Amino acid sequence: MIAVVGASAAGLTAAQTLRREGYHGPLTVIGDEDRMPYDRPPLSKQILSGAWGPEKVTISSTVDAEWLLGVRATGLDLSARRLALSTGNTLEYDGLVIATGVRPRRLPFGQDLAGVHVLHTLDDTLAFKADLATARSVVIVGAGFIGSEVAAVASGKGVAVTIVDPLPAPMVTQFGPWVGGLVGKLHADHGVRLRMGVGVTGLVGDDRVNAVELSDGSTLPADVVLVAIGSVPNTEWLAGSGLSLSNGVDCDSLCQAGPGVVAAGDVASWTHPAHGVRMRVEHRMNATEQAVAAARTLLGKGEPYAPVPYFWTDQYDVKIQAYGTFPAGARPSVAAGDVGSGRFAALFAQECLITGVLGWNLPRDTRQLRTRIGLRAPDARPRESADSSLTTNSASP
Numbered sequence: 001m002i003a004v005v006g007a008s009a010a011g012l013t014a015a016q017t018l019r020r021e022g023y024h025g026p027l028t029v030i031g032d033e034d035r036m037p038y039d040r041p042p043l044s045k046q047i048l049s050g051a052w053g054p055e056k057v058t059i060s061s062t063v064d065a066e067w068l069l070g071v072r073a074t075g076l077d078l079s080a081r082r083l084a085l086s087t088g089n090t091l092e093y094d095g096l097v098i099a100t101g102v103r104p105r106r107l108p109f110g111q112d113l114a115g116v117h118v119l120h121t122l123d124d125t126l127a128f129k130a131d132l133a134t135a136r137s138v139v140i141v142g143a144g145f146i147g148s149e150v151a152a153v154a155s156g157k158g159v160a161v162t163i164v165d166p167l168p169a170p171m172v173t174q175f176g177p178w179v180g181g182l183v184g185k186l187h188a189d190h191g192v193r194l195r196m197g198v199g200v201t202g203l204v205g206d207d208r209v210n211a212v213e214l215s216d217g218s219t220l221p222a223d224v225v226l227v228a229i230g231s232v233p234n235t236e237w238l239a240g241s242g243l244s245l246s247n248g249v250d251c252d253s254l255c256q257a258g259p260g261v262v263a264a265g266d267v268a269s270w271t272h273p274a275h276g277v278r279m280r281v282e283h284r285m286n287a288t289e290q291a292v293a294a295a296r297t298l299l300g301k302g303e304p305y306a307p308v309p310y311f312w313t314d315q316y317d318v319k320i321q322a323y324g325t326f327p328a329g330a331r332p333s334v335a336a337g338d339v340g341s342g343r344f345a346a347l348f349a350q351e352c353l354i355t356g357v358l359g360w361n362l363p364r365d366t367r368q369l370r371t372r373i374g375l376r377a378p379d380a381r382p383r384e385s386a387d388s389s390l391t392t393n394s395a396s397p
């Protein structure tokens, strides 16, 4: 019997792969959300904007398995190969796939006030969307990619949008100050107010939030607040199991976490064979690719998992695509298009090696440049700096 815990992108792909690779035995998928697997990337884009109805996010391809939905795995006995479930039942397995993903990090204060939201599930999104419909102002706490995408959608609805983050620019942790500056300018050009370099110290309101207090002593009025300050791997149910949980579920390069146990997706960290470092990737493509690798390992067909990580985000009419890695201090150089036209692709290099490519409304060149990752960087100096003018209403790809 193979059990898959987590019924989302990685869990579904693992189950599909097991069947496709010839596993015909009993297969059980356990998921604590009470719905079939659905895609999260459209939540902060098409679902929030209203372009899509909720039914469009369901991942239509399914798999022959027993689905225990609305059921939580609460414990793991590694030596007995047994799961404890929230129903009070236990489930014995021969092989286990852990695909429990992450959940949004919350503020230590004010998070329970009405009008304060996080955005991870379909229900989160529909509740936030409903609140946004009558709001005049929204404060977004956190300028990562989810906060930035939500700012883009909310500003299109005529709501006054402010993003607050102690860091100097949006998405700066992911892609560094140069890209952060460009994303910041993109938002400013669309009328979004950026309060970078300040933290949130309090949420004000009796039952419902009405303002946000900042570390510089100022206060922002807010009808609605979105907290988008990163995420936490769902590993609590594995505490005491004997699995190593230093960065999500720690795996080796084959995605093995323990005897008969593999992990995949946002919850799994593994040692990337090409980089020699432990990585945990919270991106949609990795959920699929790593689930395939982990399922194959469980069937004895494993190979070291060595992907080129891929990520995209859509903000206004800009599609940003990123392949590879973007270590702190990696130097960008524009290799195709130009920043001023709003269509470019830049290589990022560290110690003379190309580690990643980032495209801004230039998908074909970005894809082609991806083959340069791992090669020597010809010129690591940026050809254009972050204060080059950026046209944001360029044609979409």
Ligand SMILES: Cc1cc2nc3c(=O)[nH]c(=O)nc-3n(C[C@H](O)[C@H](O)[C@H](O)COP(=O)(O)OP(=O)(O)OC[C@H]3O[C@@H](n4cnc5c(N)ncnc54)[C@H](O)[C@@H]3O)c2cc1C
Binding pocket: 005, 006, 007, 008, 009, 010, 011, 030, 031, 032, 033, 039, 040, 041, 042, 043, 044, 071, 072, 073, 074, 099, 100, 101, 102, 119, 120, 121, 146, 234, 237, 264, 265, 266, 267, 281, 282, 283, 284, 285, 287, 310, 311, 312, 313, 314
């Ligand atoms: C709003 C939003 C927008 C995004 N946009 C993009 C994007 O534009 N590009 C991109 O590359 N990535 C994006 N992502 C990230 C992408 O969606 C994730 O990388 C992907 O969903 C990870 O899939 P997963 O199956 O590993 O984890 P998850 O999708 O988090 O699923 C894990 C599942 O396990 C369940 N679970 C947790 N604990 C238990 C338990 N103990 N028992 C049973 N079930 C449990 C959870 O409830 C959940 O259903 C976005 C994510 C969000 C939230």
